[in-house]
Amino acid sequence: MDSISLLQTSHVIIVTALCLIAAALFQFNPARKQPDLTHSISYFSCFFIFWSLASLCFNLRHWLPVSFSVFTTNLFLFIGVYSLYLGFKWRISKARHLYQYPFIVAHIIIYTGTQTFFAINGYNDFIVRAYFYTFNYAVVLAICLPQVNQSARKHHHYGEKVTAIIIKATLLVLAINAACIPYFSIEEAFLAIWAISLIAIMAMMGAIQTLLLADETERHYQNSITDSLTGLFNRRHFLQLQDVTMKSANRHHFPFTIVMCDLDHFKKINDTYGHQCGDQLLIECANALQTLCRDSDILARYGGEEFIILLPQTDSKGAQNLAERMRSAIANINFDFQGHEICMTASFGISSHEHFSDLDLGIKQADKALYQAKKGGRNNTCTFNENSSA
Known part of the structure; x- marks a missing residue:
C-alpha cells in the first residue's frame, strides 16, 4: 500500500x-x-x-x-x-x-x-x-x-x-x-x-x-x-424588571406607571364551567392584553386572575388610555366553551411614579385603585389619588 x-x-x-x-x-x-x-x-x-x-x-x-x-x-x-x-x-x-x-x-x-x-x-x-x-x-x-x-x-x-x-x-x-x-x-x-x-x-x-x-x-x-399557562412573565421576574425600570426612571427622570388588572367574577366562571374553561379564558385575556402592549412594556401574570403591567415612559393619562383599550378588548372577547358563550370583563387600577418612590408602595396604590374600580361597579378603570386610599 x-x-x-x-x-x-x-x-x-x-x-x-x-x-x-x-x-x-x-x-x-x-x-x-x-x-x-x-x-x-x-x-x-x-x-x-x-x-x-x-x-x-x-x-x-x-x-x-x-x-x-x-x-x-x-x-x-x-x-x-x-x-x-x-x-x-x-x-x-x-x-x-x-x-x-x-x-x-x-x-x-x-x-x-x-x-x-x-x-x-x-x-x-x-x-x-x-x-x-x-x-x-x-x-x-x-x-x-x-x-x-x-x-x-x-x-x-x-x-x-x-x-x-x-x-x-x-x-x-x-x-x-x-x-x-x-x-x-x-x-x-x-x-x-x-x-x-x-x-x-x-x-x-x-x-x-x-x-x-x-x-x-x-x-x-x-x-x-415565565408563567406556564399564559406564557407571560411570572410575578417574580416582573418584580426584578420593575426594580431595574424604577432605578432607570430615577436616573433619567422619565415617568412610568403601574397598571393592575383583575378579571371580574372569574371565580364564578370557574365554579360554573370548571377550571379548564377558566384556564382557556385566562389565555385569551392574556393574549388580548399582550397585543396592546408595546415592546418596552412589561406584562406579567401577578397571580390567579390578576395581571400587572409596567409602562415605562408613560404618565397616568397615557396609562389610563391604554387601560381603557385593554378593558374594551377583554369585554369584546368572543369566548365559546362547549357551546356556552361566556362574557368577560375586567377592572383596572393605575398608579403613576409621581405618587410613589417605593415599588411595594406603587403596587399597593395600584391595588387600591383596582379596589375602587371594583367598588364602582366593575368593568371600570380607576387611577390612584389621595382620596382612593380612604
Whole structure:
C-alpha cells in the first residue's frame, strides 16, 4: 500500500469512528427528550452517520466499481451536509424533511451526477474535482449560517455564537485551501482536504453539543421567568424588571406607571364551567392584553386572575388610555366553551411614579385603585389619588 493510500485509509478509519461516536452522543443527548428538538437532533445525528458512510465508501473504492464508489461517496457526503442544514432549521421551528425541498434534492442530484460523470468518463483532473467539491460544500455551509442565528431573541446565546464562529472558520479555511490547491502535490492536497474535514467534523460536533446545551440552559431560564399557562412573565421576574425600570426612571427622570388588572367574577366562571374553561379564558385575556402592549412594556401574570403591567415612559393619562383599550378588548372577547358563550370583563387600577418612590408602595396604590374600580361597579378603570386610599 503506497503512502497516499495508507494516509487515506487511516483518515477514513478515524473519521468513521469519530462520526459514529458523535451520532451516538446525539442519540443520548438529554435535549432529545424535548418534543420540539427530536427532529433537529435526529438530523444532527444523520450528519455524522452519512459522513461515516461516505468515508467507508471512499475507502472501499479499490473493491467497488469506480462509478459506484464515487456516486455513493458524494451522495452520502451531501445528504450529510444537508442533514446539518435541516438540523439547524428544525431547531428554530417546524420545517420540512429533506426530500420535501426541491432545491436540496436538485443540488444533490446535480452534484453527485457531475462527480459520477467525471469518474465514468475518466476525467481525473484532481484540481477541478477538488474545486467542485470545495465550492459545493462551502455553499451548503454558507446557507447553514443564517439558520443558526435565526431565532426570536434579540441577543444570541453563546451556543449560537460558537456554532456561527465554527462555520465561518470552516468557510475561511476552505477558501484558503482552495487558493493553495494549485500549488499542492496530489498527496499534499489529499492531506489538506482530509485534515480540514477531520477538524471540521470534530469542531462541528463540539459546536452542536454546545448549541444544544445553551438551548437547554436558555429553556430552563425561560421556564423560571415565565408563567406556564399564559406564557407571560411570572410575578417574580416582573418584580426584578420593575426594580431595574424604577432605578432607570430615577436616573433619567422619565415617568412610568403601574397598571393592575383583575378579571371580574372569574371565580364564578370557574365554579360554573370548571377550571379548564377558566384556564382557556385566562389565555385569551392574556393574549388580548399582550397585543396592546408595546415592546418596552412589561406584562406579567401577578397571580390567579390578576395581571400587572409596567409602562415605562408613560404618565397616568397615557396609562389610563391604554387601560381603557385593554378593558374594551377583554369585554369584546368572543369566548365559546362547549357551546356556552361566556362574557368577560375586567377592572383596572393605575398608579403613576409621581405618587410613589417605593415599588411595594406603587403596587399597593395600584391595588387600591383596582379596589375602587371594583367598588364602582366593575368593568371600570380607576387611577390612584389621595382620596382612593380612604
